[in-house]
Amino acid sequence: MRRNKRSDGTSPTDEEIDALDAHWRAANYLAVGQIYLMDNPLLRKPLEPEHIKPRLLGHWGTSPGLNLVHTHLNRVVRNRGLDAMCVWGPGHGGPAVLANSWLEGSYSEVYPDVSRDEEGMTRLFRQFSFPGGVPSHVAPETPGSIHEGGELGYSLAHAYGAALDNPDLLVACVIGDGEAETGPLAASWHANKFLDPVHDGAVLPILHLNGYKIANPTVLARLPEAELDELLRGYGHEPLHVTGDDPRQVHRAMAAAMDTALDRIRDVQREARDGGPAERPRWPVIVLRTPKGWTGPAEVDGLPVEGTWRSHQVPLPGVRENAEHRAQLEAWLRSYRPEELFGDDGAPSARVLACVPDGERRLGATPHANGGLLRRDLPVPPLERFAVPVEEPGATRHEPTGVLGDLLEAVMDATADRRDFRLVGPDETASNRLQAVYGASGKAWQEPLLKTDEHLDRHGRVMEILSEHICQGWLEGYLLTGRHGLFSCYEAFVHIVDSMVNQHIKWLRTSRALPWRAPIASLNYLLTSHVWRQDHNGFSHQDPGFVDHVLNKSPEVVRVYLPPDANTLLSVADHALRSRDYVNVIVAGKQPCFDWLSLDEARAHCARGAGVWEWAGTEDGTREPDVVLACAGDVPTQEVLAAASLLRRHLPDLAVRVVNVVDMTRLMPHEEHPHGMTDGEYDALFTTDRPVIFGYHGYPWLVHRLAYRRAGHANLHVRGYKEMGTTTTPFDMVVRNDLDRYRLVMDVIDRVPGLGVRAVGVRQAMADARTRHHSWIREHGTDMPEVADWTWTGSGARRADAP
Numbered sequence: 001m002r003r004n005k006r007s008d009g010t011s012p013t014d015e016e017i018d019a020l021d022a023h024w025r026a027a028n029y030l031a032v033g034q035i036y037l038m039d040n041p042l043l044r045k046p047l048e049p050e051h052i053k054p055r056l057l058g059h060w061g062t063s064p065g066l067n068l069v070h071t072h073l074n075r076v077v078r079n080r081g082l083d084a085m086c087v088w089g090p091g092h093g094g095p096a097v098l099a100n101s102w103l104e105g106s107y108s109e110v111y112p113d114v115s116r117d118e119e120g121m122t123r124l125f126r127q128f129s130f131p132g133g134v135p136s137h138v139a140p141e142t143p144g145s146i147h148e149g150g151e152l153g154y155s156l157a158h159a160y161g162a163a164l165d166n167p168d169l170l171v172a173c174v175i176g177d178g179e180a181e182t183g184p185l186a187a188s189w190h191a192n193k194f195l196d197p198v199h200d201g202a203v204l205p206i207l208h209l210n211g212y213k214i215a216n217p218t219v220l221a222r223l224p225e226a227e228l229d230e231l232l233r234g235y236g237h238e239p240l241h242v243t244g245d246d247p248r249q250v251h252r253a254m255a256a257a258m259d260t261a262l263d264r265i266r267d268v269q270r271e272a273r274d275g276g277p278a279e280r281p282r283w284p285v286i287v288l289r290t291p292k293g294w295t296g297p298a299e300v301d302g303l304p305v306e307g308t309w310r311s312h313q314v315p316l317p318g319v320r321e322n323a324e325h326r327a328q329l330e331a332w333l334r335s336y337r338p339e340e341l342f343g344d345d346g347a348p349s350a351r352v353l354a355c356v357p358d359g360e361r362r363l364g365a366t367p368h369a370n371g372g373l374l375r376r377d378l379p380v381p382p383l384e385r386f387a388v389p390v391e392e393p394g395a396t397r398h399e400p401t402g403v404l405g406d407l408l409e410a411v412m413d414a415t416a417d418r419r420d421f422r423l424v425g426p427d428e429t430a431s432n433r434l435q436a437v438y439g440a441s442g443k444a445w446q447e448p449l450l451k452t453d454e455h456l457d458r459h460g461r462v463m464e465i466l467s468e469h470i471c472q473g474w475l476e477g478y479l480l481t482g483r484h485g486l487f488s489c490y491e492a493f494v495h496i497v498d499s500m501v502n503q504h505i506k507w508l509r510t511s512r513a514l515p516w517r518a519p520i521a522s523l524n525y526l527l528t529s530h531v532w533r534q535d536h537n538g539f540s541h542q543d544p545g546f547v548d549h550v551l552n553k554s555p556e557v558v559r560v561y562l563p564p565d566a567n568t569l570l571s572v573a574d575h576a577l578r579s580r581d582y583v584n585v586i587v588a589g590k591q592p593c594f595d596w597l598s599l600d601e602a603r604a605h606c607a608r609g610a611g612v613w614e615w616a617g618t619e620d621g622t623r624e625p626d627v628v629l630a631c632a633g634d635v636p637t638q639e640v641l642a643a644a645s646l647l648r649r650h651l652p653d654l655a656v657r658v659v660n661v662v663d664m665t666r667l668m669p670h671e672e673h674p675h676g677m678t679d680g681e682y683d684a685l686f687t688t689d690r691p692v693i694f695g696y697h698g699y700p701w702l703v704h705r706l707a708y709r710r711a712g713h714a715n716l717h718v719r720g721y722k723e724m725g726t727t728t729t730p731f732d733m734v735v736r737n738d739l740d741r742y743r744l745v746m747d748v749i750d751r752v753p754g755l756g757v758r759a760v761g762v763r764q765a766m767a768d769a770r771t772r773h774h775s776w777i778r779e780h781g782t783d784m785p786e787v788a789d790w791t792w793t794g795s796g797a798r799r800a801d802a803p
Contacts, residue, residue: 036316297332381411636694659685
């Protein structure tokens with residue numbers, strides 16, 4: 001076994017090793033008890049079938065390693081007075097993390113009925129993976145956690161996100177060797193190239209290699225140590241190896257590795273903060289190799305278990321029915337010598353608790369893992385400083401995200417000293433027109449700088465890496481530890497984090513029901529470079545389906561906004577940045593688009609979420625409209641208003657109502673979403689019996705799904721994206737998907753009773769315009785002048801050569 005020595009040459013005494021081993025054995029005992037027992041927690045009598053849970057659930061294989069890490073983190077936190085937290089990558093090892101939080105007392109503080117005594121131990125055991133109890137994975141219910149133990153791959157990105165702008169925080173991160181095979185985790189090793197040793201905390205990765213996943217060996221565990229060492233050095237780390245199966249030797253080696261790692265971290269930070277060299281430091285990583293299912297049954301029914309994949313979940317099955325297995329379980333539990341670990345009342349002994357820190361330094365009690373306790377309101381400046389002037393609708397154009405960039409620069413500037421706001425994105429900040437933020441902060445970067453580089457900054461708070469997974473992980477870790485941020489991404493490629501946002505939404509929904517979890521800042525997405533203006537990149541860049549994905553999730557958590565112009569984007573962003581415990585999805589274009597609403601009008605419209613634009617329609621207030629033209633999204637809004645102007649010109653007697661929807665959840669029934677409309681509100685806006693032609697930004701069936709219960713649903717006709725994409729002109733994108741102004745006018749004529757015969761000539765003119773469009777773009781490569789030069793005026797539309 002390789003031993004790592006502390007820089008000061010000291011090592012734990014035999015008495016300290018005994019205490020560490022006692023804590024570790026106690027945690028192992030509690031982990032086994034949670035998987036198997038529902039009564040007789042201290043084995044005061046022989047195990048009987050009624051003491052065993054009827055359904056055995058949980059994961060034992062990783063638990064001994066997690067318990068070892070927790071024990072040794074306790075030691076260094078206590079001895080060094082550290083502020084620390086841990087991200088448990090193998091979160092399915094929930095029994096271990098729950099056991100340790102119960103031992104240290106943090107669990108009983110948030111759940112007083114699970115007290116640190118025999119009665120509380122019984123409840124701890126019984127509730128685990130039991131109806132009405134707690135999950136088998138590390139979850140929001142687990143004190144000290146910020147990382148859901150369901151899907152694997154995100155622990156290291158979360159850890160780095162937690163360390164950003166937390167200069168005094170140590171974030172340990174246990175990485176399972178199964179998790180290490182995932183793409184997101186593999187990319188996360190590069191996060192050390194963005195960690196600023198001056199303003200950020202430190203991340204200590206602990207790669208736990210126990211050799212197996214559920215049923216197969218793991219890649220990194222089978223690599224020769226020298227090859228793995230080279231790999232980690234190539235990632236920019238200094239590896240410290242701890243290997244073995246003898247508990248006392250492993251305790252000594254782990255204590256030495258921890259001390260060496262923390263001495264190295266202390267020296268790196270001290271040198272950087274004293275103005276030392278600006279080169280990227282080589283941070284330590286601990287490689288811990290221990291047997292899977294360590295200290296568990298060596299064999300079961302003649303088959304090897306400890307050190308194999310068979311120990312991954314429940315190594316002894318059928319314990320209620322199988323007396324031999326029950327005897328093995330009792331022998332296994334008694335091997336930890338519980339009579340030495342717990343007093344007569346069931347409380348942990350003083351020796352077990354000798355290494356446990358006090359108060360908020362306990363890993364289960366750190367406020368950094370309950371970030372809402374640390375969160376401060378974000379200083380968003382008044383929007384009047386950034387709003388674009390709108391004297392009349394459609395008279396001017398701006399890039400909405402460019403206008404938003406000015407606001408984000410101001411937020412960056414306002415948080416320069418407190419450092420609790422970050423902008424993340426996959427190499428797209430400038431592409432998405434948010435480059436104004438560089439006036440307040442450059443892009444984080446710790447690698448060498450070249451003369452040709454722009455906006456790179458060793459202390460920057462703009463985070464760019466070409467991995468949506470890492471951007472998401474960074475931001476989640478940042479938010480969950482009490483800070484604020486925004487994720488800017490191309491609309492089509494945000495799907496890469498579909499399952500990550502799933503986990504975060506589940507986390508928020510669960511934590512909302514936990515009174516001890518304080519609300520955190522919302523996870524805000526800005527999706528731009530969207531489907532309708534990816535005409536230059538083509539079909540591969542055209543997908544508006546993230547909205548559909550998010551709106552399948554918990555309604556109390558998700559919000560989706562489609563602002564149609566710059567001022568409504570400002571208003572929506574202001575609300576999103578100030579909100580808590582939501583996932584806000586904002587879809588907005590980066591190309592110049594018409595300014596429809598003044599700031600005051602935008603605020604009122606966003607507060608409604610959906611409303612009539614009276615200036616755009618032809619209602620006179622004396623009767624119901626003949627047709628409702630509805631829209632959601634910037635390009636659909638433009639096409640609907642262009643269609644309204646054509647109807648105004650060609651069918652002036654037609655009463656047209658124009659409705660714009662900013663908040664997509666307004667379409668849902670009030671009973672299903674807090675923002676949803678009552679039936680009365682919906683019917684007043686859309687009518688119950690008039691045709692509704694709806695131009696929507698994304699897939700049209702989403703609108704039908706949201707509104708299918710409404711009285712007027714049979715009259716609802718939605719135009720949107722239907723997978724007709726290519727490299728073409730901007731207007732051809734809407735024509736290909738039948739969302740163009742001419743098609744919308746044809747839809748009105750087809751659906752308003754009696755209009756088909758009266759307006760046959762108008763319909764024919766619209767169809768001819770579409771035919772002319774196809775010929776024009778193939779000859780000229782640009783859109784027709786009547787489209788490219790179209791603008792809205794208060795009395796209708798000004799056009800170059802309209803039909």
